[in-house]
Amino acid sequence: MSEDKKIIFSGIQPSGFVTLGNYLGALNNWTKLQDEYNCLYCIADLHTITVRQEPAKFRKTARELLMQYIAVGLDPEINIMYYQSHVHQHAELSWILSCFTYMGELQRMTQFKEKSQKHSDNINAGLFTYPVLMASDILLYQTDLVPVGEDQRQHLEITREIANRFNKLYGDVFKIPEAYIGKVGARVMALQDPAKKMSKSDENKNNTIAIMDSPDVIMSKFKKAVTDSENEVRMSEDKPGVSNLLNIYCAVTGYTVEQAEKEFSSSGYGDFKKAVGEAVVAKLEPIQKKFHDLENNKDYIDSIIKNNTERASYLAERTLSKVKKKIGFTPKVR
């Protein structure tokens, strides 16, 4: 890692197919940052077990997620991409920081409230302390910027709180990170229900586009997307379905909202939805091709896992040992 570049950290949970929301809110921005920053991208598998997983499927999803990181254009020679569960310092720092986090702060997290409603039969302590683990991920690497979608903003705020609290007690141990949230694509909504965000774990598959969906499936899901009773392509709060499609279109094409509205000023919703679908298919096609090439290259993927884990562990240990020393833990005798 070059010492003069700022540090970026982010992650995605291997809890299902990567969605267009994950791609536009996170991955797509990551690829733009790799030359300018030192970047670490973890596969946040420790976070994923807050919800029950079937072991074989979980393993497969996590492997595929790493391949998708590479397929979208993240260079594994430049970026450090690794599994969170391979770097034990994450869990260790998480315990330490949980002693610097208040129950009241965690109770306010909207994601906790939402997930405990959705999984009311399994409201485990991990679901509750999840933001502490996420803070640990970020703080372990002295991160400057965290590129995420809008839904993670609150977790970034609590990370900053915890880091400031710790620094006040022990001196400048942690860098205080900032969220990096893109202007377009930061909040992609469900296609059938644009009041809620597009989510990997949605049971209604027509709500989500997976980045590995075939062109036919993508076109058919956009065709079924909810719009409204007008026939006017315009961004507006009272047109959530159309606005979501416009947002997606702008994020994949790079057009501004004004340009897109102009382009569709005389189109009906049918043509508009077709154009959005086609733009998404065109964007995802090269990613899917690269993914399928990687599927046949097991040794290459294994070598990336090995090298990147070592790089991440080295950096994580630097921060963790500093933290332990500051707190006053007894040093190991060698």
Ligand code: TYM
């Ligand atoms: P996860 O796996 O839910 O989502 C991964 C990334 O995708 C973004 N995202 C979206 N962006 C726009 N529209 C959507 N509909 C949408 N859905 C998801 C998320 O904001 C996120 O950037 N806790 C995190 C993973 C994590 C992490 C970290 C992130 C673990 N440790 C440290 C940053 C830093 C999560 O569950 O993301």
